[in-house]
Amino acid sequence: MKLLKYLLPILLVATLISCTKDDDDVFLPVNEVEDLTLIQEISNDTHTVEMYSISGNLSQGYNDITIRLKDKTTGDFVEDAMFMWNPMMHMTQMMHSCPKSDLVKVSGMETIYNGYIVFQMAENADEGWDLTFDYTIDGEDFTAVGDISVPATDRKVVSVFMGTDDVRYIIAYVEPQSPEVMVNDVTFGLYKMENMMSFPVVEDFKIMLDPRMPSMGNHTSPNNEDLVYNAASNMYDGKLSLTMTGYWKLNLMLENQDGEILKGEEVTEDNESSSLYLEIEF
C-alpha cells in the first residue's frame, strides 16, 4: 500500500510524459476541405475519391468541384496524383459528355485538387450521369468510376442552342453565386459542341446582356456591361446590375469575332424576350 502511494505519482507522471511525447509525434494535417461539404465518395480497390463543393450537391449547369484522394491502405491523402476526369451521360439512345476544366492541384495546398463541370442536361428516371477518374501516382495508373446525381435546377442556368453558323453552343451561368442588389461581377462559360465527347471553350466572342424583370413591366437596369472573353480564366466577364431582389431574365445575344449575331434578339416594346437567356432569382 505504501509502495503504491509512492509509485502512483511516478506512474502518472510517466504516463503524462509519454502522452505528451505521442501528441508531438502525431502529424495533424490542416483540413483543407473544412469550408466545403462532401458530395459523395467514389472508390476502387486501392483509393477513395472524395468529392466536395460548397453546397454538397451537384446540379444541372456549372459545378465547381474539389476532390481529395485517399489511400485506402494507409489512410493518407495522395499529394502528387495526376488526374483526368470524364463525366458521361448515359441516355437511352446514346452517350455524351459535357464541358469541363482540367482537374488540377490547388496551388499552395497539400491534398486538394479542383476543377469544374458543366452538366448541360439533368438526369431523369431513365437517363443519368457517371463520372470516371483516371489518375496516375508515381507512374502507376488507376481508375475509379461511380454514378453521380445531377438533378434539374428550378431556373435556367445553362442553355444549349444552335447558332446561325450551324454550330451547337453551350452557355453556362457561373457567377455571382450569391447575387446582390448592386452592380455584380458576372461570369459565364461558353463552349462549342465539337462532338458528343468534346466541348472546347469558345474564345473571343462577346455575350450581350440585357437583364429584365418581366413581372414589373419588363424593366431593365442601368450600368450593365456585355461579357467579354477573359483569357486568364477562359470565361466571359461583365457587369450585371440588379436594382431589386426577385426574378430576373438575363436576355442574351451571342456575337462572334466578326460582329455577327449567332443567336438571340434585342428586347424591345414588341419583343419582350430574347430566344437566348438565363435566369436568376434571389
Ligand SMILES: [Cu+2]
Ligand atoms: Cu443527355
